[in-house]
Amino acid sequence: MPEVHYLEDAESSKLEEALESGLEEAGFKRGMTVAVKLHMGEGKGMFRPEIAKRAVSVLLKIGCKPFLFDTIVMYPGPRHIKAGYKANAMLHGFTEKKIGCPVVISDEFVLVKTAHMEAEVSKEMAGADAMLVLTHFKGHDCASFGGSIKNLGMGCASPKTKRDQHSLGQPVVNDNCIACGICEKVCPFHAIKVSDKCHISYSRCMGCDTCHYNCPHGALDIKVSFEALLCEAAAAALQPFDKKPVFFLNDVRNITKHCDCFPFPGDPVAKDVGVLLSKDIVAIDQASLDLSNKQEGKNFFKLLHHHDPYLSTKEAERQGMGKQEYSLEKI
Ligand code: SF4
Ligand code: SF4
Incomplete structure (x- = not known):
């Protein structure tokens, strides 16, 4: 059963200790180039630069050669092109000087075939010796929540593959419709x-x-669900790391309704949980959901988005990416 380590006080130096031992156990070694995947922010929401800096300092201590990276987005705006995203990242504090390693915005991709897509994933990421995935856990208008699965599935893909994930699962109305109006009320995109x-x-x-x-x-x-496409794209991002180490960190704080691609993702909708660490992408997202739901006493993302967040972890397990069952160790 995969282990998930959980630290309530993210400011504690126990974070560095736990991350170092987790990375070493996962196989991160001196001399390895490490792609550090994170979202550097459209507007107010993003992975916290201070945690990115602390994670990078641990990688440097081990002797790795890290670089932060994210990919250009599919929609118009500053992050649609490399220069615009770099400027945005700089504005949010993601610079080599502040974080301690180079910042790469990827707009070149390599092909990985999946069941429903010719997925294109970041070339720089695919060429690295290891990957550390840093994720801000929050809501998401399509998947209900955005965790490590979403960070990889959408975040490592080309604009075309991002678009495919949003278009290949579009529903078609059949003759059963009685015009009750429920779908109009729940559609987040009007x-x-x-x-x-x-x-x-x-x-x-x-x-x-x-x-x-x-x-x-x-x-x-629907022919294929959004979750199936998202998980396929996440698995495509992990495919170049089949025999290379990967490690995940979820920052389960500042839990907003919307994702970090929104200029204003909103105020927190749940209390902070802390920081989670794991080698298993499914276990870490499942544990992040379980802990935040336990604290709130309800499946709050399902209530907010009319869409069960556990569909993603269930689908990811079905695709063989990891396990929904985990053992939790409080640090
Ligand atoms: S929710 Fe109601 S209106 Fe929408 S497709 Fe179903 S039956 Fe038709
Ligand atoms: S809820 Fe709206 S955006 Fe989502 S699949 Fe249905 S029509 Fe499309």
Whole structure:
């Protein structure tokens, strides 16, 4: 059973100690180039630069050669091109001078075939000897939550592969529709209008499948779920690391409703939990959900997004990426 280590006080130096022993146990060694995956922020939400700096200092202590990286995004805005994203990153404190290692914005990709996609993943990432995935745990309008799975699935992909994840699972209305209007109410992107029946605007639809899960009459068909595509893309990002070490850190604090791609992701919707560490991408996301739900006394992302966040971890386990069952050790 995979282990997840959990530290309530993220400011404690126990974080460095736990991270160092976790990385060494995972196989991180002196001389290895390490791709450090993180989201450097569109607006207010992002992985905290101070934790990135502390993680990089641990990698440097081991003797690794880390670089921070993220990929350009699919939608218009500063992060759509390398120079714009670099400027944004700088604004948020992600510079070599402040963090202690180079910052790479990736716009070159290599191909990894998956069940439903010709996935394109970051070239710089694929060429590294190891990867450390630093994730800010928060809500997400398509997957209900954004953890390590989402950080890799969307975050390491080319704009085309990001687009594929949002388009290949778009639902189609069948003859069962009785125009009850539920789908219009739950669609987070206002892509549905119900008159005589449900009408979907495919230019607005982000393929989240929330309408499909909430239709009480089975009137919205999907060929493949958003979660399946997201997990396939995350598995594609991990494929070059089949025989190389990978380690995950989830910062489960400042838990906002929306993801860090929103300029204003909103105020926190749940109390801070702390920082989690694991070698297993499924276990760390499952534990992040379990701990925050336990603290709130409810599956709060499901209530906020009308979409069960556990669909992602279930699908990731089904695709063989890791385990939903884990052992939790409080540091
Ligand atoms: S929820 Fe289902 S039945 Fe109701 S309007 Fe939408 S598609 Fe039709
Ligand atoms: S999949 Fe359904 S709920 Fe999601 S954006 Fe498209 S129409 Fe809206």
